[in-house]
Amino acid sequence: MVGGIISFSLMAVSGREAGKVIETAELLTWRGAIGIVIIVAVLAATGRFAEVKSARMPLHLLRNIGHFFGQYCWYYAVTLIPLAQLFALEFTAPIWVALFAPLLLGERFTAIKALAITVSFTGVLMVVRVWAEGFVSEFSGGQVWGMLAAIGFAMNMVCTKKLTSTETTLCVLFWLVIMQTPMALIVAGELPMIPPTPWIWMWVLILSVAGLCAHFCMTQAFRYADATIVTPMDFARLPVIAIVGAVAYAEPLLWNVLVGGVLIFLGNYINVRFAGR
Secondary structure, eight states: OHHHHHHHHHHHHHHHHHHTTSOHHHHHHHHHHHHHHHHHHHHHHHTOGGGOOOTTHHHHHHHHHHHHHHHHHHHHHTTTSOHHHHHHHHTTHHHHHHHHHHHHTOOOOOHHHHHHHHHHHHHHHHHHTHHHHOHHHHSOTHHHHHHHHHHHHHHHHHHHHHHTTTOOHHHHHHHHHHHHHHHHHHHHOSOOOOOSSHHHHHHHHHHHHHHHHHHHHHHHHHHHSOHHHHHHHHHTHHHHHHHHHHHHHOOOOOHHHHHHHHHHHHHHHHHHHTTTO
16 A cells, blocks of 8 residues: 555646646657556566456456546546646546446445435535536546546546456556556547657656556555555545645645545445445
8 A cells, every 4th residue: 555655646747747848638649658568577577467358358458548547637637737726626436436346336325425425425525625616617627537537436446446356466466557548549539659868768767666556566466455444544645735736836736635635535335335235
């Protein structure tokens, strides 16, 4: 989980820095291409190509469509709104899972899940400050992209939950880079722009490596510990990125984002801790 927190924070900073020069779709193309090289090298070095399966391709495709949509929205939003606000909105993804799971996984929609969704949505309203100048004027721009990213990540979570019953982490990561690289290339409509300076190259490389590390660390965390342990640790990303944003970009530490983030976390924790009741 510590590795995951570091990786997600590096993704945010590198995405913002590289995104100043490279468009989002082109940035995701580079991330996918570099990811292919890394994953193939790891599979070759460890002799684990046998883990790459193709029996559940429709589910892999659905997962990667959702994840690519979420990633595109996330990397676009990271250039528009404060980092802490984006991370707080991202934490609504498990709540969207609670809404999708009854339809896609056949799970029951319980009173506990309804309470969790209500608490988390209250946190969202705090984060986007709907009381300030009216809903339309406040909930716009990067905040919309941040919420759309959370919905895409929710689809990814639901599909990943089904895939991990039969697929290994390396298999999931292999199909992630193989499928999402052409998706990014299609959206870009052309070959990606070559990073113009070593400085931008550095951020693109950090982004690519951190993205794979984040997926790997989070998956391994859920293998080794219960969700009731992993979820509170994952929430540590919010204060960490708030400090990074304040130090690196002079972003103010807004009380509404932190309080809203706490409510979003509380809703998630209620959903995880009392699941099935």
